[in-house]
Amino acid sequence: MSPLPVVLHNARIVDGTGAPPVPDGVLVIEGPTIRWCGPAGEAPDDPDLRRATRVDLGGRTVCPGFIDAHVHFALPGPVESPLAGAGEPVSYRTLKVLERLRVTLHNGVTTARDLMGLDAGFRRAVAERRVAGPRLLVAVSMLSQTAGHADFRLPSGIDALASAVAFPGSPPGIVDTVDDLRTRVRELVAAGADCVKLAASGGVTSPHDQPEWLGLRPEMIRAAVEEAEAYGGLPVAVHAIGEPGIAAAVRAGVRSIEHGYALTDELRAEMAERGQFLVPTLLETMHDPDPSTVPAAVRAKAVHWHRVAQESVARSVQAGIRIAMGTDAGLIASHGQNLKELGLLVRIGGMTPLQAVRAATSDAADLCGVGDTTGSLTAGKAADLVVCGTDPLDDIDSLADPAHVHAVLKEGRVAIDRAGVLTAAGLPDLIP
Template sequence: MPSPHETPAGDSGDSGRPVLLHGLRLIDGTGSAPVPDAALLIEGSVIRWAGPAAQLPVDLGPPTRLDLGGRTVCPGFIDTHVHFALPGPAGNPLQGLLELPSYRTLKVLDRLRVTLENGVTTARDLMGLDAGFRQAVAERRIPGPRLLVSVTMISQRAGHADFTLAGGIDGLAVAVTFPESPRSLVGSVDDMRARVRDLVAAGADCVKLASSGGVTSPHDRPEWLGLRPEMIRAAVEEAQAYGGLPVAAHAIGRPGIEAAVHGGVTSIEHGYALDDELRAEMVARGQYLVPTLLETTQDLDPARTSPSAYEKGVRWHRIAQESVARSASAGVRMAMGTDSGLAVGHGRNLQELGLLVDIAGLTPMEAIVAATGDAARLCGVDEVTGTLVAGRAADLVVTDVDPLSDIASLGESAHILAVVKEGRIAVDRAGVLGDGVLPALCP
């Protein structure tokens, strides 16, 4: 099975003569101060050099030069919590019950494309997509962010992954995940260990657990414990044994958060009911919080959801917004995630950056790092992407705004002038990358 970071078969990664982008303002994703007169050398799919233009080594050869006219260049952004198999607010997730998997696949392709073109060059799908989508993106058969997939989400019966309908149909298996994906529900520690191994065999890059109930799930509530602590510990042990896969825990209410934190998960997704005791433990353990603030600003449509789900959403979204700033102040590490696909439409991912500043209280630079360098570390791809330094993939975004003074504008497509992934142009709305200087991502 190909790695999500693998150069397509038959492609050496060298797309021609090196290209020097200059006349740019560089924000490199490390948290360092921006470089006002910078240059960035792309050779094939990787960055060969980046830094102040005056320090460009003279022995790098005569590259093709491209002046960006003072525009800002950031790393390609990383969304650590998306659901490409879900349609967003424009559709109903259960519509998939009436559709062939092939038709659902074609709808996913458009969601991948629009997400990439709006600045996300890497995305972690935390339930829905199988490893075939990752392979197709890696081979450049379809445009999309570099994909990491959990394949499905694991919970117990009457937990957040239990969408069994009244007639006995497993709605999650039929309408959201794809054929041959391992099922979501487990009933014992042994079941959990076996299911994690099933996911490893299916090519999962991470394990997604539902340690608490949820808002949209029909049989539970966020304050309920969604997996027993011994089951969470078993999942973490198995994931560690199989290459150290990260474990992400959907955890909203305190019992689910506590079980996940104590169980040693890598990240808490949502984390709305965090308290100071658990925050301190997360800091000590180096665990991440993915607060999915954009999702909390989008209350469910009461015409499309049950009264119970609507009520749960309104209540818990308010709790989330009151909690996240305290988590940031306590020093909990954060990574950007949006939960796109449910109440959030695809392609709006970078609106999360402004919320990390306005609601969580991060500085604009901290928000950028949460969506680049730190997000890459959480996902285990920091040796591949997340920062604009030599040796990393040439994943970058060109914008006409200063994100450090107007970060919310990155959430508007008009300000994402161009997106480059692995040295290839995914979109160039303003023609800033010249004609044929860099190759197209999917010719």
């Protein structure tokens, strides 16, 4: 690492806490962490900083590294069928995942929560800087009952999730009794899961169910929450689209509702009171499936529920529910386009740009349990930051274009520097 601190100055600071931007800001990086961040007029004056490398950012805006709380790196997005992995060696599937991790990091996401697909080995490889990617949190598997959203067994006998998405050794996703569910949560703990992912409703893409169906019985959801709490307080994230699944999950005390399209005002009030999070995944709803690639029934589900999602989210924001950014990237949305979600939270969700940035930084960090490590430009936290070529509070959609993501740092190391703004800093590369 650089022997002396690096001082980034002449920067507009959006620190991720929801505080107003600092127009003439200074950010001090020391090794992998932030030493100080604030207005230039209040910057500390000590011998180290007087001798530090100083980099003029030319008025660019600096934000915390963004967090996507709902991704699927094992899925390909729109570039190919999600079943393509069924015909590929595991080694080949792994190499494709590595490219998705890289492009996601380079486009501004420094932390991501994979809610089904990746195992703990990917998390370890990223943490050890063997591969480039966001800091990873993994659920490993998604759990539902037979004929629920985790049941992708096809008439041919192929289990599509097991053969095309899951990696060898991952616990299976289908559970049909309370005791089985308790055991499966423990197996996920043993497999290194950072959170537990349940499917409390049917899904759009799953073959045997409907989103308005209850995909896990309430007593099973309660058992999962109890087991997760007993094993270190793991958060429970729940896929829930229709009202029965949402209600069962909210009242079982889960940490987050993923999607939440059919939320009622009563359930919104309960979520706000409990401090539960909603991860709206609007990006996934912006493109209906190609009718040439999916069955007509799947397309019909998507068209209907995508409209419901877009009509629902603003009421959830107005109800005071805590929102965390998530995209469902890999399902329909492309990897690396994660920051498009920010503009959708503003245009469709009615958030201000500052609120949207907070949803993708400090609030998402709190949801994922990494708020002590990242999520804001705060002294002592990891030096995860994005140097923007535009002012995202003036043009939030600009971050959807990677050309405006001028540089990305992760733990004080340069992941990408498109504009060459950090060349003089002497910071090490993320991957030497």
